[in-house]
Amino acid sequence: MNTLVPRDYLIHRHCFTGGWPEAQEWLGAFPNLCLGITPLICFERTSHLAEVGRKIPLDRLLLETDAPYFLPKEETKNLRVSHPGMAIHVAARVSMLQKASIEDVLTAARNNTKRIYGI
Numbered sequence: 001m002n003t004l005v006p007r008d009y010l011i012h013r014h015c016f017t018g019g020w021p022e023a024q025e026w027l028g029a030f031p032n033l034c035l036g037i038t039p040l041i042c043f044e045r046t047s048h049l050a051e052v053g054r055k056i057p058l059d060r061l062l063l064e065t066d067a068p069y070f071l072p073k074e075e076t077k078n079l080r081v082s083h084p085g086m087a088i089h090v091a092a093r094v095s096m097l098q099k100a101s102i103e104d105v106l107t108a109a110r111n112n113t114k115r116i117y118g119i
Contacts, residue, residue, distance in 0.1 A: 001029070008032055010116050015066050019048035020055055027060055034112045036064040039086060041093050054097040058108035061094065062116065063087040 005011070011033040013026055017040060026033055035056060041049040065086045091109065095102040113119070 005030070010118075012036055012062055012116050015064060016052070017046075017049065018052070020051045023052045023056065027057075032116075034060050034062045034116055036062040037090055037094065038064045038066045039082065039089055042089055050093075050097060053094045056094075058098070058100065058105060059112065061105070061109055062112055063090045063094075063105075063109045065090070 007030060009030065009032060011030050013033055014036045015038055016023065016026075016035040017038075023035055026035065035052070037049070037053060037056070040046050041053050065082045065084055087109075091102055091105045094100075095105045098105070
């Protein structure tokens with residue numbers, strides 16, 4: 001992508017499932033890129049995503065559900081499909097991992113969404 005996409009493009013790296021080393025590559029290569037973190041961050045088996053959630057600068061974070069596919073761990077017994085309202089679970093997990101208030105996480109995600117999508 002480095003040779004095809006201008007470095008300063010606004011990019012939403014959708015449904016990021018990589019670890020912190022890959023996240024650093026993306027964030028370093030494109031200063032206007034935000035990583036979309038999904039409810040997969042809520043599961044113990046995805047500790048590599050927890051590291052991303054702990055280390056990602058809030059000004060580079062987007063919250064996703066990837067609905068209807070990824071249910072948050074807390075909802076797997078209650079529901080069969082995800083929906084956009086489930087993004088609060090991602091925000092809560094990032095908040096806990098970063099020891100930041102959920103308000104700060106939500107504000108950052110809203111500001112990042114506005115910036116990336118021009119809304």
